Amino acid sequence: xxxxxxxxxxxxxxxxxxxxxxxxxxxxxxxxxxxxxxxxxxxxxxxxxxxxxxxxxxxxxxxxxxxxxxxxxxxxxxxxxxxxxxxxxxxxxxxxxxxxxxxxxxxxxxxxxxxxxxxxxxxxxxxxxxxxxxxxxxxxxxxxxxxxxxxxxxxxxxxxxxxxxxxxxxxxxxxxxxxxxxxxxxxxxxxxxxxxxxxxxxxxxxxxxxxxxxxxxx
Amino acid sequence: xxxxxxxxxxxxxxxxxxxxxxxxxxxxxxxxxxxxxxxxxxxxxxxxxxxxxxxxxxxxxxxxxxxxxxxxxxxxxxxxxxxxxxxxxxxxxxxxxxxxxxxxxxxxxxxxxxxxxxxxxxxxxxxxxxxxxxxxxxxxxxxxxxxxxxxxxxxxxxxxxxxxxxxxxxxxxxxxxxxxxxxxxxxxxxxxxxxxxxxxxxxxxxxxxxxxxx
Numbered sequence: 001x002x003x004x005x006x007x008x009x010x011x012x013x014x015x016x017x018x019x020x021x022x023x024x025x026x027x028x029x030x031x032x033x034x035x036x037x038x039x040x041x042x043x044x045x046x047x048x049x050x051x052x053x054x055x056x057x058x059x060x061x062x063x064x065x066x067x068x069x070x071x072x073x074x075x076x077x078x079x080x081x082x083x084x085x086x087x088x089x090x091x092x093x094x095x096x097x098x099x100x101x102x103x104x105x106x107x108x109x110x111x112x113x114x115x116x117x118x119x120x121x122x123x124x125x126x127x128x129x130x131x132x133x134x135x136x137x138x139x140x141x142x143x144x145x146x147x148x149x150x151x152x153x154x155x156x157x158x159x160x161x162x163x164x165x166x167x168x169x170x171x172x173x174x175x176x177x178x179x180x181x182x183x184x185x186x187x188x189x190x191x192x193x194x195x196x197x198x199x200x201x202x203x204x205x206x207x208x209x210x211x212x213x214x215x216x217x218x
Numbered sequence: 219x220x221x222x223x224x225x226x227x228x229x230x231x232x233x234x235x236x237x238x239x240x241x242x243x244x245x246x247x248x249x250x251x252x253x254x255x256x257x258x259x260x261x262x263x264x265x266x267x268x269x270x271x272x273x274x275x276x277x278x279x280x281x282x283x284x285x286x287x288x289x290x291x292x293x294x295x296x297x298x299x300x301x302x303x304x305x306x307x308x309x310x311x312x313x314x315x316x317x318x319x320x321x322x323x324x325x326x327x328x329x330x331x332x333x334x335x336x337x338x339x340x341x342x343x344x345x346x347x348x349x350x351x352x353x354x355x356x357x358x359x360x361x362x363x364x365x366x367x368x369x370x371x372x373x374x375x376x377x378x379x380x381x382x383x384x385x386x387x388x389x390x391x392x393x394x395x396x397x398x399x400x401x402x403x404x405x406x407x408x409x410x411x412x413x414x415x416x417x418x419x420x421x422x423x424x425x426x427x428x429x430x431x432x
Contacts, residue, residue, distance in 0.1 A: 051362040052322055063307055067321065070313035078306055089303070093280050096291040103284035106320070108269055149268040 004029040007049060008056030009036065010213030014068035015056040016174035021075040023206035025083030069102060072167055086167045094162060101160035101168030112142040113175045120182040140184060147191045154193035169201050177211060221246040225272030226253060227427045230387035231285035232273040236426065237383045238289040240419035242296035286316060293380055300380045311374035315381030326356040327388045334395035353397065360404045367406035382414060390424065
């Protein structure tokens with residue numbers, strides 16, 4: 001079997017989504033760095049893997065594709081049985097609940113949390129820019145409304161899709177990890193079930209390993 | 219008990235699900251939701267989707283929201299070949315192009331259709347700058363689609379899939395605007411679009427949508 005190659009960066013949020021899955025299932029893989037500052041993601045070689053010039057991209061034998069959530073599902077399916085069942089595809093309603101909360105992460109949670117992370121961490125640290133407080137404040141309000149829904153959900157079930165840890169929970173890790181390094185981390189203190197959920201799944205060995213690669217290289 | 223799908227036919231997210239329901243020949247009841255009257259913000263609706271958005275599916279005790287989730291659920295429930303769950307590679311390619319629609323296609327085409335079709339309904343003024351900026355981005359996305367569809371008949375491979383159907387709603391809306399001719403510069407995209415229009419389920423949904431802009 002050929003070795004899976006993941007093209008991306010260990011601190012990049014979407015690459016992390018896939019790294020976590022690879023680690024959860026114990027897959028053998030090689031992380032091939034793609035340098036964003038030098039524009040490598042827009043090089044012909046990388047555009048051949050991802051025509052939208054983004055990371056990550058995955059090569060597995062003849063198969064090359066992109067979009068981190070699609071790659072995540074592929075990894076979890078390929079190594080099904082080798083690690084925990086994070087997709088529940090054997091059960092119609094459980095897999096639907098995983099899908100609901102994975103979509104919610106993509107379309108509700110992420111759009112609120114990522115501008116806050118971008119403005120307060122990425123912009124100043126990577127681009128020497130000044131955070132736009134209006135953007136931060138507007139998105140904090142949106143995030144709180146989203147967290148109201150998450151608090152209600154997690155008061156009724158241990159994890160998002162049900163009483164089982166799934167890809168839906170995992171998918172929240174990278175941006176939330178960075179959010180916890182911003183001055184706004186204490187927002188989560190008002191949502192005790194959300195906070196407990198966060199502390200629970202981030203104690204998994206796969207998460208600790210991948211988190212170590214996310215620390216900013218100063 | 220028959221599945222209930224909540225939402226108006228003018229919602230492209232609802233249409234994404236309608237197409238799949240029609241493709242599998244499911245029995246369902248369509249329950250209109252009046253977005254203009256803020257029906258989706260009322261407590262009765264928030265009880266089924268706390269994010270206050272359409273569509274929502276009720277199937278017995280199961281309540282689902284997020285259109286791509288509902289669509290996948292329907293396709294799986296009816297063992298549809300539009301998902302290729304038994305093939306690791308084919309299902310990955312489907313997932314890929316579903317996500318490309320969500321992350322690349324949708325964000326560049328929807329401002330155009332929103333400005334042209336929804337703004338008048340909402341009593342607002344069409345913003346040409348938004349349309350023009352989106353057209354530039356949308357054309358770049360279409361270049362990628364043209365390259366892909368030059369190599370394979372459909373997006374995920376030489377088989378029609380959920381990924382292709384995900385593109386129907388907004389592409390159809392584009393054809394109702396003055397910018398329909400954008401597709402003419404991308405012959406493989408145009409041929410792909412025309413083949414989707416031939417599908418009986420698509421024809422039925424087009425019929426169901428008539429009058430949704432009134």
